[in-house]
Amino acid sequence: MNQQIEQYAKQILAGRLLDRADIDQLSELSTAHLDDLLYWANEIRKANFGNKVKMCSIIPGRMGGCSEDCAFCAQSSYYDTAVDKTPQVLDDDQIMAAAKEAKQKGVPNFGIVYSGKKVSPDELDRLIALTRRIKDELGMGVCMSLGVVSDENMQRLAEAGVVRFNHNLETSERHFSEVVSTHKYEDRVKTIEAGLAAGMGVCAGGIFGIGETEADRIDMALELRRLGVDMVPMNFLHPIEGTPLANAEKMPPREILRIVALYRFILPKTHLKVAGGRVLNLRDLQSWIFYAGCTAILSGNYLTTAGRSVEDDVQMLNDLGLEAV
Ligand code: SF4
Incomplete structure (x- = not known):
């Protein structure tokens, strides 16, 4: 057992947060001592979350035709991908039917995700009414991902019953401008802060494998810790034909586990959700994510790529002695 990794883990279990120098050292040790890193990441997960795993299911309320140019995204209208350049918007009945199906399959958290920089005032009114219906008729918590939202509108979403708002940083401030040119990193930080100020849970993370x-x-990770988000979605690039990152190298499964475990050490009490790219990149090692410190999964299909069936994920959690919440 590597003594330094053990020492950091025990300090975290005693309530200390690692500083940048500690994290750099941990990172240097992490590849050569991956088994030790995973062992302790699992201990930190168990101490803070027990055997509970959050399961979310999402539906693309609006798909494609996005005005933004995120280099990894199939929905950007800048790139010729398999996704239609005309946005496809689901109507109320389609969204209600998807929410009902998620509930029947035992997925407690339902997210509505919109492509695009922001939604129009009329669309926001419709989504607020839908949130109330899903809450009243199905008793489900609703999460939203709507792009940039003002402080005032974030308050309205919170009052309607949106329990968590998703808005990713995607990557570091330094790297952001290398993968997105149509909006700024600060815009993303502002929307995350608006969600937090409205008292909602905020789901903010990013994507790995984008250079x-x-x-x-x-x-x-440190910026997410500073902001105080309560859930960090971790996406691992699924290279999309037609995007600038179409030929990016796929991430090896053990490298993904290492990154998840490193995040568990940096963000000991924050949910880590392994989301896009899980099936493609982790293959047979999918169930290892919990041993690396993951406490949440996105189940069912992702926005533009196929995921795994909810039934298979529920079975995986049962087999591991974990409970979906
Ligand atoms: S990640 Fe979001 S903002 Fe960026 S292109 Fe895709 S849908 Fe648009």
């Missing part, structure tokens, strides 16, 4: 360095990964 970032280890320092970029650590910077993003």
